[in-house]
Amino acid sequence: MEFNDGYPSYEKMALHDEEHGKxxxxxxxxxxxxxxxxxxxxxVVGFQAHAWNLGRTFLMVFFISLTIVKAAYIxxxxxxxxxxxxxxxxxxxxxxxxxxxxxxxxxxxxxGTYSKSGRYVIDKNLTKHTHQSHTPAKEASKx
Amino acid sequence: MSSHAVSTQxxxxxxxxxxxxxxxxxxxxxxxxxxxxxxxxxxGLLAAYGFMRHKYTDIWPDPGHVFHHFPFYxxxxxxxxxxxxxxxxxxxxxxxxxxxxxxxxxxKNQVAMWMLLTIIGGALFLGSQAWEWYNFIxxxxxxxxxxxxxxxxxxxxxxxxxxxxxxEYGHTVFANFFFFITGFHGFHVFTGxxxxxxxxxxxxxxxxxxxxxYEMVEKVGLYWHxxxxxxxxxxxxxxxx
Numbered sequence: 292m293e294f295n296d297g298y299p300s301y302e303k304m305a306l307h308d309e310e311h312g313k314x315x316x317x318x319x320x321x322x323x324x325x326x327x328x329x330x331x332x333x334x335v336v337g338f339q340a341h342a343w344n345l346g347r348t349f350l351m352v353f354f355i356s357l358t359i360v361k362a363a364y365i366x367x368x369x370x371x372x373x374x375x376x377x378x379x380x381x382x383x384x385x386x387x388x389x390x391x392x393x394x395x396x397x398x399x400x401x402x403g404t405y406s407k408s409g410r411y412v413i414d415k416n417l418t419k420h421t422h423q424s425h426t427p428a429k430e431a432s433k434x
Numbered sequence: 435m436s437s438h439a440v441s442t443q444x445x446x447x448x449x450x451x452x453x454x455x456x457x458x459x460x461x462x463x464x465x466x467x468x469x470x471x472x473x474x475x476x477x478g479l480l481a482a483y484g485f486m487r488h489k490y491t492d493i494w495p496d497p498g499h500v501f502h503h504f505p506f507y508x509x510x511x512x513x514x515x516x517x518x519x520x521x522x523x524x525x526x527x528x529x530x531x532x533x534x535x536x537x538x539x540x541x542k543n544q545v546a547m548w549m550l551l552t553i554i555g556g557a558l559f560l561g562s563q564a565w566e567w568y569n570f571i572x573x574x575x576x577x578x579x580x581x582x583x584x585x586x587x588x589x590x591x592x593x594x595x596x597x598x599x600x601x602e603y604g605h606t607v608f609a610n611f612f613f614f615i616t617g618f619h620g621f622h623v624f625t626g627x628x629x630x631x632x633x634x635x636x637x638x639x640x641x642x643x644x645x646x647x648y649e650m651v652e653k654v655g656l657y658w659h660x661x662x663x664x665x666x667x668x669x670x671x672x673x674x675x
Contacts, residue, residue, distance in 0.1 A: 299453060299454070300647075301462075302647040302649040303646060305538055305647070305649070305652070306538050306539070306540065306647065307538050308539070309539060312535060312536075312538065312539050315538075316535060319528060319532060320528075323525075326524050327524065330520055330524070331517075333674055334513055337498070337513055337674045338512060338513060351675060354674045355670065358666055358670040361666050362663055362666055362667070365527065365662060366663065369527055369528075369530075369659045369662075370655075370656055375456065375457075376456055376457050378455075378456060379458070379463075379466075383470060386470065387473070390474070394481060397481070
């Protein structure tokens with residue numbers, strides 16, 4: 292006897308026929324090519340970064356944007372988040388929007404923890420004051 | 435069982451129970467929530483890595499100099515092997531999503547075939563990572579002079595490769611983060627392969643054919659894609675930047 296709790300069978304609702312399957316497979320291979328090409332572009336740029344004299348800021352923006360593009364394709368297409376209901380998309384992506392904001396403030400060149408000005412300078416002076424003998428060269432050989 | 439059979443067809447409102455809030459099975463939903471928390475763990479690790487990377491910019495090793503080995507080739511090709519590893523993992527993600535698609539059509543043999551290819555891809559990736567670790571730990575024949583602790587005193591001596599206490603390529607913290615983050619990711623890949631093997635056996639035995647749907651394949655598929663997703667970020671932050 293089949294167990295039935297009256298709960299709708301979402302598992303069976305996901306089934307589709309051969310005709311629809313063809314379309315789905317086509318979309319999967321399209322995403323595969325996008326991911327492959329983006330990765331190859333990243334590798335070539337990473338390989339040639341010195342030869343082409345690319346700045347660190349440019350590389351950071353370039354690589355992180357491409358990574359987010361790849362991540363979006365994996366999550367939306369391969370993990371089928373694009374096919375879920377709107378409220379679920381927000382439930383999953385919402386927390387990440389907050390995390391990304393936090394990271395942006397962390398990196399912010401003006402006031403962030405990663406910035407060269409602002410709080411960082413105070414930190415640096417403190418370090419200088421307490422470990423006066425430490426020169427960068429010595430630091431390097433120590434580790 | 436008749437006492438459990440409550441008609442829910444009339445319940446349009448999910449607050450009353452019986453209907454899933456997001457129109458999906460609870461198993462799948464909670465796989466998503468688990469992955470969400472796991473993603474935060476990795477975000478924390480990578481943020482910490484970025485912080486150290488920024489702090490020691492001057493003495494941070496260039497990944498192109500560290501990871502330039504290729505199997506059966508004596509010369510050096512920076513980042514080629516890690517590019518291949520990335521390709522293997524993306525490929526196994528594709529075979530996984532194809533297994534899920536075949537499951538939606540209830541094609542047992544196709545699901546089994548794609549699952550098997552996914553397992554092979556995962557095993558290849560794990561082997562590659564072990565090889566990458568091996569090269570990193572063994573290091574170069576020349577080595578580099580580092581200040582290391584020997585019998586309670588710090589002395590300058592030539593070291594080869596990297597471990598938790600010294601690193602010939604640069605700052606020790608680079609090796610620490612490398613081992614911890616790629617290790618944690620590798621552990622996820624290992625777990626994923628294990629789950630895939632279990633599901634593969636169930637597919638062959640016809641467990642899901644009897645059940646009438648292949649949602650378990652979809653659930654482990656979510657986990658497997660997540661492993662690929664994390665690697666995309668590890669690849670960017672460790673090898674490209």
